[in-house]
Amino acid sequence: MRASPLTRAVGRAFGGRARAAVVLATATLGTFLVLRGALFAGLVRRDADLLGGRATLALSRPLPALLAARARRDGLRTASWVRFPTAAVHGPRIALATVLAVGPGYPLRGDFRVRIRAGGPRVRRRTPPPRGGVWIAPALAAFLHARLGDRIDVGVARLRVAGFLERAPGIGWRASLFAPPLVMRLATLAATRLVLPQSRVVYGLSLEGPRTPLDTYLSWVRTRPSRPFVRRRRDVVRSLRRTTRRLTRYAALVVLAVLALAVFALGLAARATARRLAPVAAYLVAQGVDRARLGRSFLTALARPLLTTCALGTPVALLAVALIAALFRGELPLVFAPGPVLGSLLVAVLATAVLSSALFANTLRALATGSPAAALRGSRLPLRRASGVVLGAALLLVGALLVPDVGVHHPKLLAALVLGAVLLPVLFRAGFALLARLARGRAVGLWWPATALARRGWAAAVEASALAFALGLALTAVGVEHGVVRDLEHGLARGQPNWFLYGITPGARAPLARALAQAGLGRVRYAPFVTARLVRIDGRRVRASSPRYRRVAWLLRHDQNLSSRRRFPPTNRLLAGRFWSPASRAAEASLDRRFARLLHVGIGSTLAYRVAGRTVTLRVTSLRRVDWWSFRPNFFVLASPSALRGLPRSYLTSLAVPPAAVPRLARILRRSPGVSAVDASALLRLARRTLAASRSLVILEAATLFLAALLLAASALEESAAERREERALLTLWGVGPARLRRLAAGEALALGIAAGLAGGGGAIVVTRLAMESLFDLPVPALGWMLPAALAASALFLLLSAAIAPRAALGSYAALRALDEGGGGT
Template identity: 30%
Template sequence: MHNLRHVRLAWRLLTRDWRAGELRVLAAALVIAVGAVTAIGFFSDRLNRAMTYQSADLLGADLRLTGAEPVPAEWIRSAADHGLRHVETLDFASVVVHGDKLQLASIKAAAPGYPLRGTLRTAPALYAAETDTVDIPAPGTAWVEARILQALGLAIGARIEIGSAAFTVTRVLTYEPGRGGSFFTMAPRVLMHRDDVAATAVVQPGSRVTYSYLFAGADTDLARYQEWLKTRLGPHHRLFDVRDAGSSIGRALGRAERYLGLTSLLAVLLAGVAIAMGARRYSERHFDTAAMLRCFGATQGDLVRLFVPQFLLLGLVASAAGCALGWLTQEAVFYLLREVYPVRLPPAGLAPVAFGFFTGLLALAGFALPPLMRLRQVPPLRVIRREMAPLPPAAWLVYGSAAAAILILMWRFTGSLLLTAAVLAGSLAAAAALAAFAGALLALSRRVHRRVGVAWRFGMNNLWRRTRTSIGQILAFGLVLMAMAVIALLRTDLLNTWQTQLPPDTPNHFAFNILPQNVAAMQGFFAANRIPASDLYPMVRGRLTEINGRPVTQAVTKEDDGNEAIRRELNLTWTDTLPSDNRLVRGAWWNNTATANPVSVEEKLAKKLGIEIGDELTFSIAGSERRAQVASIRSVQWDSFHPNFYMIFPPGALDGLPATYLTSFHLEPEQKPLLTSLVRAFPAVTVLEMDQVLAQVRTILAQVTAAVELVLLFVLAAGFAVLFAVLSASLDERFHEGALLRTLGAGRRQLRAAHFAEFAVLGMLAGVLAAIGTELIAWVLYTRAFELEYRFKWPVWVLTPLAGGLLIGLAGYIGTRRVVSQSPLTVLREL
């Protein structure tokens, strides 16, 4: 009965406070915070799953395992036990024969069900309209790429021989998901049925064959199977998924996930500030109530049992409302932008709702319990003496626990400890260092107050009179502006990166095996037909064998022992100029170095192998050894669809070695017939078409762009929640000040001007602090998390203070209208 009375009293106080508006600030902050977190969770979950599904089309599956030998049958049974679908393919090189003509080809033998993701595309004749298909070639037939038809002079219906078997060509293969290997080493493809491999007698013990096992299924099943499989993989196995860091899709998805995680992280930080402000105002307004209850005999335990149920009920209702708001918002936005997404989005799951709900309760508990513990410590004498006991030590323990829990939540949002630590450390360091700087700015502002009008002097005097409160407000507003500036900067630079990554004239064809004697004629062909093409680069094949006399395999860490650049021969080239999409990171180019036998190394490979300027590299090329000294290290834009290389030598360094040339070029659809003329003019040239890959990459980048645009809105909403909470937290004091000033003769217009001036100065000072914090955090994120080129962000230093002054000044002007509209007599009677 005793506990029941506490619950009833708590309910009555809760309903009374709600009707009086006491809880609306706190509830609004919590609803907006949970709504933002939930909506971002939905966006991240649905868009990532949609982009992952579509990216899987390029891989042909959700997961691909390759090896030089068949995998144990236990692995396949385990995949089925984990609920995964699977299909097997074989890749091997063989000669395709037609009459007296020969063509080296890459043969793929696929079982029914291939591919598990995406579709094959074929055409009934050379350069005819292509169509999607869910079938594979029937036994005894083959589908071939256009290059084989051109090289062998074939027509649909012709017979070709592969090993000991003959096949009828029934379709032209135009697109195949999961096409592996380097662009410059892929022979033209032949697709055949898996059951026909034995008849060819090509695959024998010791043959160079790549066995591929494709898997598809639910994300959780795939994750469990990957964990089971990774401990059993041998050195000759390789495991790929749609986020393979070597692909442009993997980089786009990785950056998108980091951006969405960052927005979630900043939303949580802003939500915490808003909830803290609302909880503090609520508790301060209940100090007198707690003191009166203590006078009537209530114990400290009674106060806890009275106020905790109120906050618990408030948290449950507000968190539920925030989750509903987040779900409705993302559903509405996805509906309005349904034409942007060419694929059907997966349905919303329950995980974002559960996580948003839990985040709301945790944030409320972390920031509301310390003020509640102060209510528990309110002395009865407060009814007479306006004193307040200091914050009890137990409250600091609660603050510490809440901070640790929120740190874990941030880690969950970003999936990156480095990203979480960078933003959090940057924010805390900025807050600690800039708090003193804010005080200094307030002191410096005293020198200008005599040169401004009465309203501005009055507003600035308010800031100096409440120095501690003003510094806290500057930091809160600075955090809001800093979060918005960081997100806006990343949004702009990410979009610019993605838009410039694949411009309309991006090369969609590669031409390689160009003979040296045909280089001038090839350039003339491009010029005569107005075909935009990259430079023609010579290419020889070589393997890096030693670094400073030490075998290269000893320089590779266990995590990188499957790196393609180490396990196979590299494409080596020479040029006298730095390629346009390469940038020198360290060292100097040929005309500025005295290094003997110089070579330039790609940055990421150099980092993995510990290669530094001045190191000696040994290469095995065409049966001979060549040594070179590292003169420079370059960053390379691998996803530019231009020819790029791990190693570049100066002209003359590889003289005497057999070389062919390669280039990339762009063809419009109406120029496609020129390919036939090109192949006829240069029979040895191999042309690789990349149109389908480019189209799919552009589609995925468009979806990523839409996600980046949309989640920015929720960070802004969380920022406005902080503004609302900060303004509301100081309303009580402003009511009393306004009543006194109006009693002494101040007019409403004068008070409103003073409020605008006060908040405008607050906003400008917060903008200066935000610019400093933004510059520091942006440098860390650009260089460490997003792999973007960093430059000094001078617009931030101009726009952020101006935007802060205008935005916060207007918000303060609007938020304090009630101060001048309420009767002074009514306010003074409440004192």
């Protein structure tokens, strides 16, 4: 048999808006999956050689020599390294760098990629730079205005820039973003005099060799009293997967929102498709075609056009990926390989196809289940609405797939999103019905729009929901970004501290303070800095691998920074408990409230830390809200002064340095080896650059959201098109002129816009407030502008829709025809 007429009919009934919704859904999902894959691949590529070997041992003090000796005896190759942040100085310029000083044989795995001649090619190197020379990352060279051959000050040594480093085993992606890498030999490091007893340095040993002896060796290492931190390649990959999830969480939520809108549009499109297929279904069932076979035939007929349409989304996804990759070049490590890209696109195509066919199946099946006598009576078979349960389940599934972190850590947020998407139309429908009741007996200009919304039923409710959703999310994105930037800039206002100096040994405090005062950089206040490992909470041993501490595992695996203060920090806010008196002799702790929440501790809990072989137990007596954006020394854990007495410590300070005074600071730092400096304005520049790129992404996301909302609105308009056409035809026949008809249509659009604007703007205010308070821990900016903005945008959007709506039904002949067709929409 040739192509069945039904196949062709279904292909034709699967209209433009349904296809557009499917393309949009596939493209959005595909873009997200491809980018997430590329980001993961990029992080893996950058960090796969992180270890410089198959595994590493790391410790915040020199590793016992026995560890390396035993490894060699077990047939493993070893290479030592030291890593720490410090200030690099070139003339009047200072920049934070991550020093990686490596011993012979490093790297055991991977290689360095370096440009050793200006404009020359990138070359691979298996050995570090020559003695007295350093390789620096291009970002660091840009900060310092350093060229190849220039000499830069690192500690007390003046070292030659021997190459620009593009990839270095042993430097993580995060480290290279905030403190670009600087590589030298261990032999060169000694000349810098940077590594002192209290310096914050990571001592490492890379290991390479066959798996079995390595496993045996690492098992032995774990029993050693020094308990070095052991990392293997698979740990890195696992942690990178987590990082990727965290980085893409926000985008995943937007993708979910776009998908929700697209799914709604698809649901309406499925109903429109079913409406077109209803007469033939009614006839065929009456004629005796088996119902089950008819249902199957509909779906089989739909499969090909659906898959073809899904496939059409892939070039759109690739275009979007190219655009985003161009926007974020340099900000994110994106690596595209044909296999994963094709895999991601295939997943997007299949997921959208499955989701769409589930929706269509739900609606089309209804065509084959109505009464066969319906055709004889001239009525159509009843259409079953795509049930909210199916929609909700589908969205939850996609949500869990896209944002597992959100699913696990913020189930309420995910549930609220899904519930919002499903419940909003229900609320709108009820609201419109109430409005119609209130408008009863009023002037026609008021009564008509109000009752029109109620008459349109689900179409108007879904249309309003789509707009409200899109507006709400777009305004939230703008509001949050505006709030964060404003706070960052406020934090760096003139006269506020803009430089951090840390790694200051007790003996260096007084000379440094004198030098800074003489240079006119003001008086400094030092905050003590004690490196400690949290070992017990409320007497129970802390296991970083425990699911209870999943979100703070990284912190628990590393040393934390404790500080002490006699008085409550002025930029903090006391939320619970009481802060100790200056004379307190008790071992007390004051915790950042979010940190306390992550550790599941509260007032009265005890935290035991290991510091230089001693255990210090602190009782939590207060919870604080920390203003992390104040650019003053802030700590998750503050201890009462008596608790940290006698423990090894270094100091930290912050100071306001006007641009003209930076060369003076550079001169001081040259004479203070070991003191690291961070230019907060460089952080702000980085944040601004990232935010600018993010803004482009936000605009792109908002545009996609609006496209989805537009599609949904168009689908909803289509849903009620026949009804509108018939109404207009009737009104025209009764003598209502075109101008008045337009006014009535505008009134309906305006009413819908006001409803959507109120919901969208109100929702955006609530979500932005929540995001600023709980996600960023920042003060909430003024958000009143959101409501009028949402109202104006939605009213404009709908008025435009009404203005460009087809006017064919307005002529008297068309009116008669529309009535003759009974609004059948054929």
